[in-house]
Amino acid sequence: MTEIPSVDAACEFEIQSSDVNGPLNLEETIFSAQTSEPAWLRRNDSFTDIEEINGIPVKYTLRQQGSVDEFLVKVSCIATQAKEWFVPNLNAHLNLVLGLQDDLCHFYEAFADPKLSRTFVPLRGLRLMRAANLYESLVLSMLSQNNSAILMNRSARLLMKRYGRHIRFPDGTDHYLFPSVETVAKLKPRELRRTTSIGYRAKPVIQVSRMIASGDLRLEQLKEYSYDKASEILLELPGVGPKVSDCFLLYGLGNLQAAPVDIWIHRIVTKLYFRGRRVSRPKTAAFLRDKFGDWAGYAQLYLFDFARKYGTRDLKLT
DNA sequence: TCCCAGGGAGGAT
DNA sequence: ATCCTCCATGGG
Numbered sequence: 011m012t013e014i015p016s017v018d019a020a021c022e023f024e025i026q027s028s029d030v031n032g033p034l035n036l037e038e039t040i041f042s043a044q045t046s047e048p049a050w051l052r053r054n055d056s057f058t059d060i061e062e063i064n065g066i067p068v069k070y071t072l073r074q075q076g077s078v079d080e081f082l083v084k085v086s087c088i089a090t091q092a093k094e095w096f097v098p099n100l101n102a103h104l105n106l107v108l109g110l111q112d113d114l115c116h117f118y119e120a121f122a123d124p125k126l127s128r129t130f131v132p133l134r135g136l137r138l139m140r141a142a143n144l145y146e147s148l149v150l151s152m153l154s155q156n157n158s159a160i161l162m163n164r165s166a167r168l169l170m171k172r173y174g175r176h177i178r179f180p181d182g183t184d185h186y187l188f189p190s191v192e193t194v195a196k197l198k199p200r201e202l203r204r205t206t207s208i209g210y211r212a213k214p215v216i217q218v219s220r221m222i223a224s225g226d227l228r229l230e231q232l233k234e235y236s237y238d239k240a241s242e243i244l245l246e247l248p249g250v251g252p253k254v255s256d257c258f259l260l261y262g263l264g265n266l267q268a269a270p271v272d273i274w275i276h277r278i279v280t281k282l283y284f285r286g287r288r289v290s291r292p293k294t295a296a297f298l299r300d301k302f303g304d305w306a307g308y309a310q311l312y313l314f315d316f317a318r319k320y321g322t323r324d325l326k327l328t
Numbered sequence: 329t330c331c332c333a334g335g336g337a338g339g340a341t
Numbered sequence: 342a343t344c345c346t347c348c349a350t351g352g353g
Contacts, residue, residue, distance in 0.1 A: 154334045155335040157333060157335085158332080159334060203350095207349080209351095210336095210348050250336080252335085253336085257334075271334090272335080273333070273335085290343075337346105340343105341344070
């Protein structure tokens with residue numbers, strides 16, 4: 011990480027390939043179609059996100075130069091206040107969110123399974139994104155049920171714009187943060203449905219928000235639990251079933267054993283590993299955990315991304 | 329008009 | 342345990 015002197019609330023720095031554990035494909039990572047946060051903004055080859063870091067809203071833009079293996083990620087950021095810890099904290103934030111310390115080479119070497127390894131070349135450097143905001147991650151996961159990615163993203167944006175804190179950055183741009191738990195907890199399902207088009211998901215989203223606001227549910231605490239124990243708690247929540255639970259476990263809590271099985275992954279995995287036999291989704295998820303262990307989440311990510319980009323045909327056969 | 333989308337809940341087998 | 346149906350909403 012090479013620091014360039016910061017001015018006021020703006021800063022620039024670089025992340026080099028030597029700072030990252032293995033290859034990185036920034037574009038593939040950010041648009042891997044699977045995250046539990048609203049899609050980043052894109053302009054040409056640069057990607058922008060807004061996130062609250064240590065209580066201060068920060069807007070940052072990334073651009074990768076060079077190759078997937080030898081690269082430089084140029085980071086420029088702007089915040090609402092000038093703080094000396096911007097660079098180290100934003101750097102830590104990016105390491106978490108983009109999974110920069112995941113040992114990708116180990117993943118590539120550990121799984122000779124040809125059905126999976128076929129995806130390694132075209133998707134080399136794809137990393138699993140994590141959420142910095144657990145509440146946001148859980149709500150986004152809940153919105154994903156029986157929904158399309160586009161509509162889910164649209165609803166999330168509506169939610170932010172209607173109920174989130176408005177931020178005007180020093181560069182004159184306007185943005186909205188994800189709403190606080192307390193704000194959503196006070197809403198009535200009818201209103202939430204009307205303003206965000208989230209349909210029947212409104213009620214459970216509010217119920218869960220109230221549980222968090224009251225302290226009955228502590229998301230941070232779930233990080234300490236095993237996959238089984240955290241799952242047990244999550245599955246008790248209204249609007250949370252196996253897929254949403256795994257989604258939050260993986261993208262929110264960073265539990266890499268979790269492999270959310272949505273309709274796509276279900277189709278892909280049953281086709282690849284069960285010869286099209288009828289297998290339930292929970293069994294498919296258990297199969298992935300069993301086969302890929304601590305890399306189940308990554309296996310799921312690569313299969314999903316590959317299938318959506320190139321179709322399932324190229325994945326067929328060894 | 330019908331079907332589907334990063335499913336879940338509740339009830340019936 | 343597994344299977345059915347309904348659930349809001351918008352896009353194709």
